[in-house]
Amino acid sequence: MQTSAPTTAHSSMAHNRNPTLIELKNIRLAYSQEHHDTPILDDINLQLDADDFVCLLGPSGCGKSSLLNILAGFQTPTAGEVMIDSQPHTGPSAKVGVVFQHHNLFPWMTIAKNIEFGLKMKGVEKSERKKLVSDYLNLVGLESSAHLLPYQLSGGMKQRAAIARTLATDPQAILMDEPFSALDALTRENMQAHLLELWQKTKKCIFFITHDVEEALLLGRRILVMHANPGRMVVDLQNPLSSYRQSIQELKHLKEFHDLRSYLISAIRNKEVNSPRLGWLR
Amino acid sequence: MGPRSTYKKHVLARGVSFISVAFILMIWTVSTHFKWVDPVFLPSPQSVWQTFLELLREGYKGISLSSHILDSLYRLFIALILALFTAVPLGIFCGISKYVLAFFDPIIEFYRPLPPLAYYALLVLWLGIDDRSKVALLFLSAFAPLFLATVASVQRVPQDRINAARSLGATKPKVLLYIILPSCLPDIITGLRTAIGVTYATLVAAEMVAATSGIGWMVLDASKYLRSDIVFVGIILMGGIAILMDSLIRLYQHLQFSWVGKQDS
Numbered sequence: 358m359q360t361s362a363p364t365t366a367h368s369s370m371a372h373n374r375n376p377t378l379i380e381l382k383n384i385r386l387a388y389s390q391e392h393h394d395t396p397i398l399d400d401i402n403l404q405l406d407a408d409d410f411v412c413l414l415g416p417s418g419c420g421k422s423s424l425l426n427i428l429a430g431f432q433t434p435t436a437g438e439v440m441i442d443s444q445p446h447t448g449p450s451a452k453v454g455v456v457f458q459h460h461n462l463f464p465w466m467t468i469a470k471n472i473e474f475g476l477k478m479k480g481v482e483k484s485e486r487k488k489l490v491s492d493y494l495n496l497v498g499l500e501s502s503a504h505l506l507p508y509q510l511s512g513g514m515k516q517r518a519a520i521a522r523t524l525a526t527d528p529q530a531i532l533m534d535e536p537f538s539a540l541d542a543l544t545r546e547n548m549q550a551h552l553l554e555l556w557q558k559t560k561k562c563i564f565f566i567t568h569d570v571e572e573a574l575l576l577g578r579r580i581l582v583m584h585a586n587p588g589r590m591v592v593d594l595q596n597p598l599s600s601y602r603q604s605i606q607e608l609k610h611l612k613e614f615h616d617l618r619s620y621l622i623s624a625i626r627n628k629e630v631n632s633p634r635l636g637w638l639r
Numbered sequence: 640m641g642p643r644s645t646y647k648k649h650v651l652a653r654g655v656s657f658i659s660v661a662f663i664l665m666i667w668t669v670s671t672h673f674k675w676v677d678p679v680f681l682p683s684p685q686s687v688w689q690t691f692l693e694l695l696r697e698g699y700k701g702i703s704l705s706s707h708i709l710d711s712l713y714r715l716f717i718a719l720i721l722a723l724f725t726a727v728p729l730g731i732f733c734g735i736s737k738y739v740l741a742f743f744d745p746i747i748e749f750y751r752p753l754p755p756l757a758y759y760a761l762l763v764l765w766l767g768i769d770d771r772s773k774v775a776l777l778f779l780s781a782f783a784p785l786f787l788a789t790v791a792s793v794q795r796v797p798q799d800r801i802n803a804a805r806s807l808g809a810t811k812p813k814v815l816l817y818i819i820l821p822s823c824l825p826d827i828i829t830g831l832r833t834a835i836g837v838t839y840a841t842l843v844a845a846e847m848v849a850a851t852s853g854i855g856w857m858v859l860d861a862s863k864y865l866r867s868d869i870v871f872v873g874i875i876l877m878g879g880i881a882i883l884m885d886s887l888i889r890l891y892q893h894l895q896f897s898w899v900g901k902q903d904s
């Protein structure tokens with residue numbers, strides 16, 4: 358790590374950690390172009406706990422999506438390995454769910470069928486599937502849209518359906534690549550609250566890419582910042598705000614929120630910064 | 640614009656099409672009524688109708704009119720079904736693997752632009768003059784458009800959609816069956832419409848070269864005796880059947896693929 362992370366990061370890390378679920382070991386990624394290789398990711402080492410909510414920030418093009426694709430198994434790294442539950446993870450599987458920036462629902466399937474798809478692939482009994490589908494439709498508030506096709510839904514509804522579809526297969530980890538960035542501010546706030554509530558209920562490992570510092574602060578228990586050329590981790594911070602269970606609106610008025618926000622913004626911009634004073638945490 | 644006014648426009652467009660047909664019928668009636676054209680070249684609508692009723696009653700050359708039509712359609716459907724069950728799977732594999740495509744591409748690219756009648760003689764030589772050579776010819780003309788539509792469609796399936804299915808636990812064969820095939824189905828059906836058009840044209844040509852039944856054969860045979868009324872009945876029937884088949888497929892597309900072309904779907 359290059360930038361000195363705030364001291365609070367380490368103190369709050371002292372709480373009893375859950376077992377590691379995902380481990381990235383010396384991940385490198387390079388795309389070969391013409392005569393030379395362009396390094397995209399350089400020696401990424403990372404451990405995600407089974408109940409972590411990790412937000413990844415970084416400038417555009419620094420390799421966030423590339424890292425997610427490696428985690429998901431869509432992309433094979435040039436070097437290094439991904440371990441899930443101490444098993445090498447070499448291809449996509451239902452263990453790791455993915456929510457994309459574009460909802461990626463199957464356009465010919467109704468919302469209910471979309472949510473059912475993963476269960477069908479798993480070989481879940483038909484009656485059981487029905488029950489689970491209605492549970493997850495309820496969870497994201499789409500009961501009344503079960504029999505509509507994706508194009509008949511609004512952007513926010515589609516994104517909720519996509520989240521329900523991923524959750525229904527009960528993955529151990531959920532990777533999200535800027536899932537709310539295409540939504541309007543109000544819908545986004547709703548979705549953030551929704552997701553936070555979900556995570557508090559299920560305590561699944563969530564790996565969440567965003568370019569929105571506030572979003573990272575509101576959601577993440579742990580916040581990572583990447584720099585580009587080649588992509589590498591520069592900040593790994595336990596978010597002190599995450600233990601403050603307040604509404605998102607209230608959180609935004611805290612002074613600490615603003616301190617952390619400007620700290621992260623300068624960290625993304627690659628400036629030498631002083632750690633915010635967060636003495637109040639201890 | 641609301642759905643109501645779109646519907647209104649739809650009805651209006653239908654009305655315009657109707658006027659166009661009525662206009663042609665009118666010119667036809669008037670020009671034959673006043674004998675502007677020799678009835679040998681252009682029979683009157685009434686005589687064409689009379690001939691049609693007569694053909695319905697007595698058939699043509701000992702074979703009923705419906706048998707002629709069914710003979711033709713039978714050849715067409717056997718060929719189309721064979722083409723569907725070969726061109727689509729092969730197209731899917733070629734769309735997935737560029738090596739498989741590289742293997743089949745030269746073969747298909749070579750025969751595709753050939754006029755079917757050019758190799759029909761060979762097919763007749765190999766398979767005989769009966770239905771087998773005709774079905775083979777029709778199969779070949781249906782195969783290429785279906786194959787090409789399938790390949791192009793598979794190549795356009797978004798990688799993210801495949802990735803989504805994989806991370807929902809779908810194995811590769813299941814991705815093929817549950818994701819790639821349905822993704823491509825609308826394009827395959829469009830390819831089928833093209834294939835039917837091409838095959839239909841070939842069918843009539845094939846029956847004109849070597850046959851003893853079929854609607855195409857009836858038209859050619861009648862023209863030898865200058866029976867232009869029978870020729871007209873044949874042509875109108877052929878056109879009508881083609882329009883009927885195409886409308887049925889379009890209706891199916893409309894009902895089944897409402898999601899196609901919808902923004903952000």
Ligand SMILES: Nc1ncnc2c1ncn2[C@@H]1O[C@H](COP(=O)(O)OP(=O)(O)OP(=O)(O)O)[C@@H](O)[C@H]1O
Nearest residue numbers: 388389397415416417418419420421422423424568
């Ligand atoms: N298939 C590819 N071939 C070559 N280079 C690629 C490929 N995919 C991505 N890259 C490069 O990898 C780098 C990282 O891309 P990536 O999509 O991971 O960035 P990102 O951090 O997700 O950016 P954003 O915030 O804009 O989504 C970029 O410089 C991009 O040009």
Ligand SMILES: [Mg+2]
Nearest residue numbers: 421422423534
């Ligand atoms: Mg990205």
